[in-house]
Amino acid sequence: xxxxxxxxxxxxxxxxxxxxxxxxxxxxxxxxxxxxxxxxxxxxxxxxxxxxxxxxxxxxxxxxxxxxxxxxxxxxxxxxxxxxxxxxxxxxxxxxxxxxxxxxxxxxxxxxxxxxxxxxxxxxxxxxxxxxxxxxxxxxxxxxxxxxxxxxxxxxxxxxxxxxxxxxxxx
Amino acid sequence: xxxxxxxxxxxxxxxxxxxxxxxxxxxxxxxxxxxxxxxxxxxxxxxxxxxxxxxxxxxxxxxxxxxxxxxxxxxxxxxxxxxxxxxxxxxxxxxxxxxxxxxxxxxxxxxxxxxxxxxxxxxxxxxxxxxxxxxxxxxxxxxxxxxxxxxxxxxxxxxxxxxxxxxxxxxxxxxxxxxxxxxxxxxxxxxxxxxxxxxxxxxxxxxxxxxxxxxxxxxxxxxxxxxxxxxxxxxxxxxxxxxxxxxxxxxxxxxxxxxxxxxxxxxxxxxxxxxxxxxxxxxxxxxxxxxxxxxxxxxxxxxxxxxxx
Numbered sequence: 179x180x181x182x183x184x185x186x187x188x189x190x191x192x193x194x195x196x197x198x199x200x201x202x203x204x205x206x207x208x209x210x211x212x213x214x215x216x217x218x219x220x221x222x223x224x225x226x227x228x229x230x231x232x233x234x235x236x237x238x239x240x241x242x243x244x245x246x247x248x249x250x251x252x253x254x255x256x257x258x259x260x261x262x263x264x265x266x267x268x269x270x271x272x273x274x275x276x277x278x279x280x281x282x283x284x285x286x287x288x289x290x291x292x293x294x295x296x297x298x299x300x301x302x303x304x305x306x307x308x309x310x311x312x313x314x315x316x317x318x319x320x321x322x323x324x325x326x327x328x329x330x331x332x333x334x335x336x337x338x339x340x341x342x343x344x345x346x347x348x349x
Numbered sequence: 350x351x352x353x354x355x356x357x358x359x360x361x362x363x364x365x366x367x368x369x370x371x372x373x374x375x376x377x378x379x380x381x382x383x384x385x386x387x388x389x390x391x392x393x394x395x396x397x398x399x400x401x402x403x404x405x406x407x408x409x410x411x412x413x414x415x416x417x418x419x420x421x422x423x424x425x426x427x428x429x430x431x432x433x434x435x436x437x438x439x440x441x442x443x444x445x446x447x448x449x450x451x452x453x454x455x456x457x458x459x460x461x462x463x464x465x466x467x468x469x470x471x472x473x474x475x476x477x478x479x480x481x482x483x484x485x486x487x488x489x490x491x492x493x494x495x496x497x498x499x500x501x502x503x504x505x506x507x508x509x510x511x512x513x514x515x516x517x518x519x520x521x522x523x524x525x526x527x528x529x530x531x532x533x534x535x536x537x538x539x540x541x542x543x544x545x546x547x548x549x550x551x552x553x554x555x556x557x558x559x560x561x562x563x564x565x566x567x568x569x570x571x572x573x574x575x576x577x578x579x580x581x582x583x584x585x586x587x588x589x590x591x592x593x594x595x596x597x598x599x600x601x602x603x604x605x606x607x608x609x610x611x612x613x614x615x616x617x618x619x620x621x622x623x624x625x626x627x628x629x630x631x632x633x634x635x636x637x638x639x640x641x642x643x644x645x646x647x648x649x650x651x652x653x654x655x656x657x658x
Contacts, residue, residue, distance in 0.1 A: 189366075193370070193371075196368075196371075197371065200371070215382070218382075218386070222389055225393070229396055236400075236403075240403060240407060241654070241655060241656055241657055261539065262539075262542045262543060262566070262654055263538070263539025263540045263541070263542050263565075263566055264540045264565040264566045264586075265537065265538060265539055265540045265565055265566075266538065266539055266540075290537075290538050291537075291565075292537065318411070342404060342407055342408065342411075344407045344410065344411060344469075344654075344655045345654040345655055
Protein backbone atom coordinates (compact mmCIF):
# COMPACT_ATOMS: atom_id res chain seq x y z
CA UNK A 179 0.00 0.00 0.00
CA UNK A 180 2.83 2.42 0.84
CA UNK A 181 4.12 2.29 -2.75
CA UNK A 182 0.75 3.67 -4.03
CA UNK A 183 0.66 6.85 -1.82
CA UNK A 184 2.26 9.22 -4.37
CA UNK A 185 0.10 8.08 -7.26
CA UNK A 186 -2.43 10.93 -7.31
CA UNK A 187 0.19 13.69 -7.06
CA UNK A 188 2.22 12.09 -9.83
CA UNK A 189 -0.87 11.80 -12.03
CA UNK A 190 -1.78 15.47 -11.56
CA UNK A 191 1.76 16.54 -12.31
CA UNK A 192 1.89 14.47 -15.47
CA UNK A 193 -1.56 15.79 -16.53
CA UNK A 194 -0.38 19.34 -16.02
CA UNK A 195 2.76 18.56 -17.99
CA UNK A 196 0.67 17.07 -20.81
CA UNK A 197 -1.53 20.17 -20.91
CA UNK A 198 1.60 22.34 -21.05
CA UNK A 199 2.98 20.25 -23.91
CA UNK A 200 -0.36 20.48 -25.74
CA UNK A 201 -0.51 24.22 -25.18
CA UNK A 202 3.10 24.68 -26.29
CA UNK A 203 2.41 22.68 -29.46
CA UNK A 204 -0.82 24.42 -30.34
CA UNK A 205 -0.41 27.78 -28.57
CA UNK A 206 -0.86 29.76 -31.75
CA UNK A 207 -4.22 28.12 -32.36
CA UNK A 208 -5.23 28.69 -28.72
CA UNK A 209 -4.24 32.32 -28.97
CA UNK A 210 -6.25 32.60 -32.17
CA UNK A 211 -9.29 31.11 -30.41
CA UNK A 212 -8.98 33.55 -27.52
CA UNK A 213 -8.40 36.43 -29.93
CA UNK A 214 -11.51 35.49 -31.90
CA UNK A 215 -13.51 35.20 -28.70
CA UNK A 216 -12.42 38.72 -27.77
CA UNK A 217 -13.43 39.99 -31.20
CA UNK A 218 -16.79 38.22 -30.98
CA UNK A 219 -17.37 39.73 -27.55
CA UNK A 220 -16.44 43.22 -28.81
CA UNK A 221 -18.72 42.85 -31.84
CA UNK A 222 -21.59 41.76 -29.63
CA UNK A 223 -21.04 44.70 -27.32
CA UNK A 224 -20.89 47.12 -30.25
CA UNK A 225 -24.04 45.62 -31.77
CA UNK A 226 -25.89 45.83 -28.47
CA UNK A 227 -25.03 49.49 -28.04
CA UNK A 228 -25.88 50.28 -31.69
CA UNK A 229 -29.27 48.52 -31.44
CA UNK A 230 -30.06 50.32 -28.25
CA UNK A 231 -29.17 53.74 -29.70
CA UNK A 232 -31.00 53.08 -32.97
CA UNK A 233 -34.08 51.82 -31.11
CA UNK A 234 -34.22 55.02 -29.03
CA UNK A 235 -33.82 57.23 -32.11
CA UNK A 236 -36.32 55.23 -34.12
CA UNK A 237 -38.93 55.18 -31.35
CA UNK A 238 -38.79 58.96 -31.24
CA UNK A 239 -39.04 59.41 -34.99
CA UNK A 240 -41.32 56.66 -36.25
CA UNK A 241 -44.68 57.77 -34.83
CA UNK A 242 -43.92 60.67 -32.51
CA UNK A 243 -42.17 63.23 -34.70
CA UNK A 244 -43.89 65.75 -36.90
CA UNK A 245 -40.62 67.15 -38.21
CA UNK A 246 -36.99 66.00 -38.17
CA UNK A 247 -34.43 68.67 -38.95
CA UNK A 248 -30.90 67.51 -39.82
CA UNK A 249 -28.10 69.89 -38.89
CA UNK A 250 -24.32 69.50 -38.73
CA UNK A 251 -22.02 70.17 -35.80
CA UNK A 252 -18.35 69.41 -35.02
CA UNK A 253 -19.08 65.78 -34.19
CA UNK A 254 -21.40 64.89 -37.07
CA UNK A 255 -25.10 65.32 -37.54
CA UNK A 256 -27.56 66.73 -35.08
CA UNK A 257 -31.15 65.55 -35.47
CA UNK A 258 -33.83 67.81 -34.07
CA UNK A 259 -37.12 65.91 -33.70
CA UNK A 260 -40.16 68.09 -33.19
CA UNK A 261 -42.74 65.98 -31.42
CA UNK A 262 -46.35 65.75 -32.58
CA UNK A 263 -47.14 67.18 -29.19
CA UNK A 264 -46.06 70.76 -29.91
CA UNK A 265 -44.52 71.33 -26.48
CA UNK A 266 -41.75 68.74 -26.82
CA UNK A 267 -38.55 68.72 -28.87
CA UNK A 268 -35.91 66.00 -28.77
CA UNK A 269 -32.37 66.26 -30.15
CA UNK A 270 -29.86 63.51 -30.88
CA UNK A 271 -26.24 64.51 -31.27
CA UNK A 272 -22.67 63.54 -30.37
CA UNK A 273 -20.31 65.32 -28.07
CA UNK A 274 -17.32 64.49 -25.89
CA UNK A 275 -17.86 63.39 -22.31
CA UNK A 276 -17.95 66.36 -19.99
CA UNK A 277 -16.15 68.51 -22.61
CA UNK A 278 -12.83 67.26 -21.22
CA UNK A 279 -11.94 63.89 -22.70
CA UNK A 280 -11.63 63.14 -26.39
CA UNK A 281 -14.11 60.29 -26.10
CA UNK A 282 -17.36 60.97 -27.91
CA UNK A 283 -20.78 59.59 -26.97
CA UNK A 284 -24.33 60.11 -28.23
CA UNK A 285 -26.68 62.33 -26.25
CA UNK A 286 -30.44 62.74 -26.20
CA UNK A 287 -31.66 66.16 -25.20
CA UNK A 288 -35.33 66.62 -24.31
CA UNK A 289 -36.83 70.08 -24.19
CA UNK A 290 -40.32 70.55 -22.81
CA UNK A 291 -41.78 74.02 -22.97
CA UNK A 292 -41.53 75.75 -19.62
CA UNK A 293 -39.07 73.25 -18.16
CA UNK A 294 -35.29 72.91 -18.02
CA UNK A 295 -33.61 70.93 -20.79
CA UNK A 296 -32.80 67.30 -19.91
CA UNK A 297 -29.65 65.83 -21.44
CA UNK A 298 -28.74 62.16 -21.11
CA UNK A 299 -26.11 59.98 -22.79
CA UNK A 300 -27.61 57.08 -24.72
CA UNK A 301 -24.45 55.23 -25.69
CA UNK A 302 -22.03 53.41 -23.40
CA UNK A 303 -19.02 55.29 -21.96
CA UNK A 304 -16.79 52.32 -22.89
CA UNK A 305 -17.59 52.85 -26.54
CA UNK A 306 -16.64 55.87 -28.59
CA UNK A 307 -18.78 57.18 -31.43
CA UNK A 308 -16.44 57.68 -34.39
CA UNK A 309 -19.09 58.60 -36.91
CA UNK A 310 -22.64 59.91 -36.45
CA UNK A 311 -24.03 60.98 -39.74
CA UNK A 312 -27.56 61.25 -41.03
CA UNK A 313 -28.88 62.36 -44.38
CA UNK A 314 -32.27 62.86 -45.96
CA UNK A 315 -33.33 60.24 -48.50
CA UNK A 316 -36.76 61.63 -49.26
CA UNK A 317 -39.41 63.72 -47.53
CA UNK A 318 -40.25 60.98 -45.05
CA UNK A 319 -37.06 58.90 -44.90
CA UNK A 320 -33.59 59.40 -43.52
CA UNK A 321 -30.43 57.32 -43.37
CA UNK A 322 -28.44 57.09 -40.18
CA UNK A 323 -24.83 55.86 -40.20
CA UNK A 324 -23.04 55.13 -36.94
CA UNK A 325 -19.49 53.94 -36.44
CA UNK A 326 -18.69 52.73 -32.95
CA UNK A 327 -15.30 51.85 -31.48
CA UNK A 328 -14.35 49.90 -28.36
CA UNK A 329 -12.10 52.15 -26.32
CA UNK A 330 -10.00 49.30 -24.87
CA UNK A 331 -9.34 47.19 -27.94
CA UNK A 332 -9.87 49.64 -30.79
CA UNK A 333 -12.32 47.29 -32.50
CA UNK A 334 -14.83 49.29 -34.56
CA UNK A 335 -17.96 48.56 -36.56
CA UNK A 336 -20.30 50.58 -38.77
CA UNK A 337 -24.09 50.35 -38.59
CA UNK A 338 -26.47 51.80 -41.14
CA UNK A 339 -30.19 52.26 -40.56
CA UNK A 340 -32.97 53.68 -42.68
CA UNK A 341 -35.79 55.29 -40.68
CA UNK A 342 -39.17 56.16 -42.18
CA UNK A 343 -41.37 58.70 -40.45
CA UNK A 344 -45.03 57.84 -40.22
CA UNK A 345 -46.39 61.18 -39.03
CA UNK A 346 -43.74 63.63 -40.04
CA UNK A 347 -41.27 64.96 -42.57
CA UNK A 348 -37.49 65.18 -42.85
CA UNK A 349 -36.15 68.65 -43.44
CA UNK B 350 -16.27 1.75 -15.72
CA UNK B 351 -14.75 -1.69 -15.34
CA UNK B 352 -12.14 -0.71 -17.89
CA UNK B 353 -11.41 2.52 -16.00
CA UNK B 354 -11.16 0.65 -12.68
CA UNK B 355 -8.92 -1.89 -14.35
CA UNK B 356 -6.68 0.87 -15.72
CA UNK B 357 -6.53 2.60 -12.31
CA UNK B 358 -5.67 -0.66 -10.60
CA UNK B 359 -2.96 -1.19 -13.12
CA UNK B 360 -1.80 2.41 -12.42
CA UNK B 361 -1.37 3.14 -16.13
CA UNK B 362 -4.84 4.62 -16.75
CA UNK B 363 -3.96 8.16 -15.70
CA UNK B 364 -3.02 9.22 -19.24
CA UNK B 365 -6.38 8.16 -20.65
CA UNK B 366 -8.25 9.84 -17.79
CA UNK B 367 -6.31 13.06 -18.17
CA UNK B 368 -7.02 13.17 -21.86
CA UNK B 369 -10.69 12.47 -21.18
CA UNK B 370 -10.81 15.35 -18.71
CA UNK B 371 -9.16 17.66 -21.21
CA UNK B 372 -11.59 16.56 -23.89
CA UNK B 373 -14.56 17.20 -21.60
CA UNK B 374 -13.21 20.66 -20.77
CA UNK B 375 -12.67 21.55 -24.43
CA UNK B 376 -16.09 20.25 -25.48
CA UNK B 377 -17.77 22.28 -22.68
CA UNK B 378 -15.91 25.37 -23.87
CA UNK B 379 -17.01 24.79 -27.47
CA UNK B 380 -20.61 24.20 -26.36
CA UNK B 381 -20.56 27.42 -24.37
CA UNK B 382 -19.38 29.42 -27.38
CA UNK B 383 -21.96 27.80 -29.67
CA UNK B 384 -24.74 28.47 -27.13
CA UNK B 385 -23.69 32.10 -26.81
CA UNK B 386 -23.59 32.56 -30.58
CA UNK B 387 -27.02 30.89 -30.97
CA UNK B 388 -28.59 33.08 -28.31
CA UNK B 389 -27.13 36.15 -29.93
CA UNK B 390 -28.40 35.13 -33.36
CA UNK B 391 -31.88 34.55 -31.91
CA UNK B 392 -31.91 37.95 -30.20
CA UNK B 393 -30.68 39.62 -33.37
CA UNK B 394 -33.39 37.88 -35.41
CA UNK B 395 -36.10 39.08 -33.01
CA UNK B 396 -34.74 42.61 -33.14
CA UNK B 397 -34.66 42.58 -36.94
CA UNK B 398 -38.16 41.06 -37.05
CA UNK B 399 -39.65 43.75 -34.85
CA UNK B 400 -38.08 46.45 -37.00
CA UNK B 401 -39.33 44.73 -40.15
CA UNK B 402 -42.87 44.59 -38.75
CA UNK B 403 -42.77 48.26 -37.72
CA UNK B 404 -41.43 49.25 -41.15
CA UNK B 405 -44.03 47.14 -42.96
CA UNK B 406 -46.89 48.53 -40.86
CA UNK B 407 -45.69 52.10 -41.34
CA UNK B 408 -45.35 51.62 -45.10
CA UNK B 409 -48.79 50.06 -45.40
CA UNK B 410 -50.57 52.66 -43.31
CA UNK B 411 -48.90 55.44 -45.31
CA UNK B 412 -49.90 53.76 -48.56
CA UNK B 413 -53.52 53.51 -47.38
CA UNK B 414 -53.50 57.09 -46.17
CA UNK B 415 -52.30 58.45 -49.49
CA UNK B 416 -54.74 56.32 -51.50
CA UNK B 417 -56.85 58.71 -53.52
CA UNK B 418 -60.11 56.79 -53.57
CA UNK B 419 -60.71 55.93 -49.93
CA UNK B 420 -64.19 54.53 -50.62
CA UNK B 421 -62.60 51.60 -52.49
CA UNK B 422 -60.80 50.47 -49.37
CA UNK B 423 -62.10 47.23 -47.91
CA UNK B 424 -61.12 44.64 -45.35
CA UNK B 425 -58.59 42.32 -46.85
CA UNK B 426 -55.73 39.97 -46.09
CA UNK B 427 -52.76 41.32 -47.99
CA UNK B 428 -50.16 39.33 -49.85
CA UNK B 429 -48.05 36.95 -47.78
CA UNK B 430 -44.59 38.27 -47.01
CA UNK B 431 -41.56 36.15 -46.10
CA UNK B 432 -39.21 37.73 -43.60
CA UNK B 433 -35.53 36.84 -43.42
CA UNK B 434 -33.58 35.63 -41.50
CA UNK B 435 -35.74 32.71 -40.41
CA UNK B 436 -37.99 32.58 -43.52
CA UNK B 437 -41.08 33.42 -41.45
CA UNK B 438 -44.31 34.02 -43.32
CA UNK B 439 -46.47 36.96 -42.31
CA UNK B 440 -49.86 37.94 -43.69
CA UNK B 441 -50.75 41.59 -42.95
CA UNK B 442 -54.43 42.33 -42.54
CA UNK B 443 -56.09 45.58 -43.51
CA UNK B 444 -59.23 46.43 -41.53
CA UNK B 445 -61.47 49.31 -42.52
CA UNK B 446 -64.38 50.20 -40.25
CA UNK B 447 -66.91 52.85 -41.11
CA UNK B 448 -69.41 54.20 -38.62
CA UNK B 449 -71.88 56.50 -40.26
CA UNK B 450 -73.42 57.63 -36.97
CA UNK B 451 -70.23 59.37 -35.74
CA UNK B 452 -69.29 59.57 -38.68
CA UNK B 453 -65.78 58.13 -38.91
CA UNK B 454 -63.54 55.75 -40.77
CA UNK B 455 -61.00 53.69 -38.87
CA UNK B 456 -58.08 52.20 -40.79
CA UNK B 457 -56.03 49.51 -39.12
CA UNK B 458 -53.10 47.42 -40.27
CA UNK B 459 -52.85 44.22 -38.24
CA UNK B 460 -49.73 42.09 -38.33
CA UNK B 461 -49.81 38.86 -36.36
CA UNK B 462 -46.43 37.66 -35.25
CA UNK B 463 -46.15 34.74 -32.85
CA UNK B 464 -48.69 35.36 -30.07
CA UNK B 465 -48.90 39.13 -30.44
CA UNK B 466 -50.76 41.25 -32.98
CA UNK B 467 -49.25 44.58 -33.97
CA UNK B 468 -51.83 47.26 -34.68
CA UNK B 469 -51.14 50.47 -36.53
CA UNK B 470 -54.06 52.77 -37.17
CA UNK B 471 -55.51 56.19 -37.81
CA UNK B 472 -59.00 57.72 -37.85
CA UNK B 473 -60.84 60.04 -40.19
CA UNK B 474 -63.61 61.87 -38.40
CA UNK B 475 -66.30 64.28 -39.42
CA UNK B 476 -68.48 66.44 -37.18
CA UNK B 477 -71.78 64.85 -36.03
CA UNK B 478 -74.04 64.36 -39.03
CA UNK B 479 -71.15 65.01 -41.45
CA UNK B 480 -69.59 68.30 -42.46
CA UNK B 481 -72.24 68.82 -45.15
CA UNK B 482 -75.16 68.61 -42.70
CA UNK B 483 -77.32 71.71 -43.11
CA UNK B 484 -77.11 72.52 -39.38
CA UNK B 485 -73.62 73.80 -40.13
CA UNK B 486 -75.05 76.55 -42.31
CA UNK B 487 -75.41 78.25 -38.93
CA UNK B 488 -72.34 79.69 -37.27
CA UNK B 489 -74.02 79.55 -33.89
CA UNK B 490 -77.10 77.43 -33.21
CA UNK B 491 -79.19 76.42 -30.25
CA UNK B 492 -82.23 74.13 -30.00
CA UNK B 493 -83.54 76.50 -27.33
CA UNK B 494 -82.45 80.14 -27.16
CA UNK B 495 -79.34 82.29 -27.32
CA UNK B 496 -78.93 84.80 -24.50
CA UNK B 497 -76.50 87.70 -24.33
CA UNK B 498 -75.16 90.17 -26.84
CA UNK B 499 -73.86 88.57 -30.02
CA UNK B 500 -71.60 90.35 -32.51
CA UNK B 501 -73.50 91.94 -35.38
CA UNK B 502 -74.24 89.72 -38.35
CA UNK B 503 -73.52 86.50 -36.48
CA UNK B 504 -77.16 85.50 -36.61
CA UNK B 505 -78.62 85.95 -40.10
CA UNK B 506 -82.09 87.44 -40.51
CA UNK B 507 -83.57 84.11 -41.45
CA UNK B 508 -82.03 82.28 -38.42
CA UNK B 509 -82.12 79.33 -37.95
CA UNK B 510 -80.95 78.15 -41.35
CA UNK B 511 -81.64 74.54 -40.34
CA UNK B 512 -83.30 73.12 -37.27
CA UNK B 513 -82.74 69.38 -37.10
CA UNK B 514 -79.60 68.81 -35.08
CA UNK B 515 -77.76 65.50 -35.64
CA UNK B 516 -77.44 63.17 -32.66
CA UNK B 517 -74.15 62.25 -31.03
CA UNK B 518 -73.06 58.62 -31.21
CA UNK B 519 -71.70 58.30 -27.68
CA UNK B 520 -70.55 54.71 -27.95
CA UNK B 521 -68.82 55.47 -31.26
CA UNK B 522 -66.57 58.10 -29.69
CA UNK B 523 -65.84 55.85 -26.74
CA UNK B 524 -65.08 52.85 -28.91
CA UNK B 525 -62.66 54.61 -31.22
CA UNK B 526 -60.94 56.94 -28.75
CA UNK B 527 -57.18 56.76 -29.01
CA UNK B 528 -56.25 58.41 -25.69
CA UNK B 529 -57.93 59.35 -22.42
CA UNK B 530 -58.66 63.05 -21.94
CA UNK B 531 -55.33 64.74 -21.21
CA UNK B 532 -54.64 65.90 -17.67
CA UNK B 533 -52.76 69.08 -16.86
CA UNK B 534 -49.32 67.44 -17.00
CA UNK B 535 -50.03 65.74 -20.35
CA UNK B 536 -51.22 69.06 -21.77
CA UNK B 537 -48.11 70.77 -20.40
CA UNK B 538 -45.65 68.09 -21.50
CA UNK B 539 -46.96 67.20 -24.92
CA UNK B 540 -50.04 69.19 -25.84
CA UNK B 541 -52.58 67.54 -28.10
CA UNK B 542 -51.34 64.90 -30.53
CA UNK B 543 -53.98 65.17 -33.28
CA UNK B 544 -56.00 62.33 -31.80
CA UNK B 545 -59.45 61.55 -30.42
CA UNK B 546 -59.45 61.94 -26.65
CA UNK B 547 -62.23 60.51 -24.49
CA UNK B 548 -62.51 58.90 -21.08
CA UNK B 549 -63.99 55.46 -20.51
CA UNK B 550 -67.76 55.29 -20.21
CA UNK B 551 -67.42 54.62 -16.46
CA UNK B 552 -65.73 58.01 -15.87
CA UNK B 553 -67.93 60.54 -14.11
CA UNK B 554 -67.74 64.24 -13.35
CA UNK B 555 -66.79 67.20 -15.47
CA UNK B 556 -63.60 67.36 -17.50
CA UNK B 557 -61.87 70.59 -16.67
CA UNK B 558 -58.90 72.34 -18.23
CA UNK B 559 -57.25 74.43 -15.54
CA UNK B 560 -56.88 78.23 -15.58
CA UNK B 561 -54.57 79.95 -18.06
CA UNK B 562 -53.64 76.77 -19.93
CA UNK B 563 -52.31 77.28 -23.42
CA UNK B 564 -53.68 74.32 -25.35
CA UNK B 565 -51.19 73.49 -28.07
CA UNK B 566 -51.70 71.09 -30.94
CA UNK B 567 -54.79 69.73 -32.67
CA UNK B 568 -57.26 67.30 -31.16
CA UNK B 569 -60.81 66.16 -30.50
CA UNK B 570 -61.97 66.21 -26.89
CA UNK B 571 -65.11 64.17 -26.22
CA UNK B 572 -66.73 63.75 -22.82
CA UNK B 573 -70.03 62.25 -21.67
CA UNK B 574 -70.24 64.80 -18.85
CA UNK B 575 -69.67 68.57 -18.80
CA UNK B 576 -66.49 70.04 -20.27
CA UNK B 577 -65.09 73.16 -18.63
CA UNK B 578 -62.48 75.42 -20.18
CA UNK B 579 -61.35 77.58 -17.29
CA UNK B 580 -60.62 81.28 -17.49
CA UNK B 581 -57.61 82.54 -19.39
CA UNK B 582 -57.21 79.39 -21.52
CA UNK B 583 -56.32 79.70 -25.18
CA UNK B 584 -55.70 77.62 -28.27
CA UNK B 585 -54.74 78.45 -31.83
CA UNK B 586 -54.94 75.16 -33.68
CA UNK B 587 -57.90 73.06 -34.73
CA UNK B 588 -59.84 71.87 -31.71
CA UNK B 589 -63.14 69.99 -31.51
CA UNK B 590 -64.86 70.02 -28.13
CA UNK B 591 -67.82 67.65 -28.07
CA UNK B 592 -69.84 66.99 -24.93
CA UNK B 593 -72.87 64.85 -24.30
CA UNK B 594 -73.68 67.34 -21.53
CA UNK B 595 -72.89 71.02 -21.16
CA UNK B 596 -69.86 73.09 -22.15
CA UNK B 597 -68.66 75.89 -19.89
CA UNK B 598 -66.20 78.46 -21.18
CA UNK B 599 -64.61 80.72 -18.56
CA UNK B 600 -63.76 84.43 -18.80
CA UNK B 601 -61.00 85.68 -21.13
CA UNK B 602 -60.78 82.46 -23.12
CA UNK B 603 -59.50 82.69 -26.69
CA UNK B 604 -60.13 79.76 -29.02
CA UNK B 605 -58.67 80.29 -32.48
CA UNK B 606 -60.11 77.42 -34.49
CA UNK B 607 -62.74 75.60 -32.51
CA UNK B 608 -65.81 73.48 -33.08
CA UNK B 609 -68.04 73.38 -30.00
CA UNK B 610 -70.83 70.82 -29.92
CA UNK B 611 -72.89 70.19 -26.78
CA UNK B 612 -75.86 67.97 -26.14
CA UNK B 613 -76.76 70.38 -23.38
CA UNK B 614 -76.39 74.12 -22.68
CA UNK B 615 -73.30 76.16 -23.54
CA UNK B 616 -72.18 78.88 -21.17
CA UNK B 617 -69.61 81.44 -22.34
CA UNK B 618 -67.95 83.88 -19.94
CA UNK B 619 -66.89 87.52 -20.38
CA UNK B 620 -64.40 88.76 -22.95
CA UNK B 621 -64.29 85.47 -24.82
CA UNK B 622 -63.08 85.30 -28.41
CA UNK B 623 -64.06 82.33 -30.55
CA UNK B 624 -63.34 81.58 -34.17
CA UNK B 625 -65.28 78.57 -35.48
CA UNK B 626 -68.73 77.03 -35.07
CA UNK B 627 -70.93 76.61 -31.97
CA UNK B 628 -73.82 74.12 -31.87
CA UNK B 629 -75.76 73.38 -28.69
CA UNK B 630 -78.89 71.45 -27.77
CA UNK B 631 -79.61 73.61 -24.74
CA UNK B 632 -79.53 77.33 -24.09
CA UNK B 633 -76.45 79.26 -25.20
CA UNK B 634 -75.50 82.02 -22.79
CA UNK B 635 -72.79 84.50 -23.77
CA UNK B 636 -71.14 87.03 -21.48
CA UNK B 637 -70.10 90.65 -22.06
CA UNK B 638 -67.47 91.39 -24.66
CA UNK B 639 -68.12 88.18 -26.59
CA UNK B 640 -66.45 88.22 -30.02
CA UNK B 641 -66.94 85.52 -32.60
CA UNK B 642 -66.09 84.92 -36.23
CA UNK B 643 -67.56 82.02 -38.20
CA UNK B 644 -64.99 79.64 -39.65
CA UNK B 645 -66.34 76.60 -41.48
CA UNK B 646 -62.84 75.23 -42.10
CA UNK B 647 -63.05 73.71 -38.61
CA UNK B 648 -65.63 71.30 -40.00
CA UNK B 649 -63.22 69.77 -42.48
CA UNK B 650 -62.44 66.07 -42.00
CA UNK B 651 -60.21 65.50 -39.00
CA UNK B 652 -57.39 63.12 -39.83
CA UNK B 653 -55.67 61.80 -36.73
CA UNK B 654 -51.98 60.93 -36.67
CA UNK B 655 -51.00 57.30 -37.18
CA UNK B 656 -50.32 55.50 -33.96
CA UNK B 657 -49.40 52.05 -32.79
CA UNK B 658 -51.45 50.13 -30.22
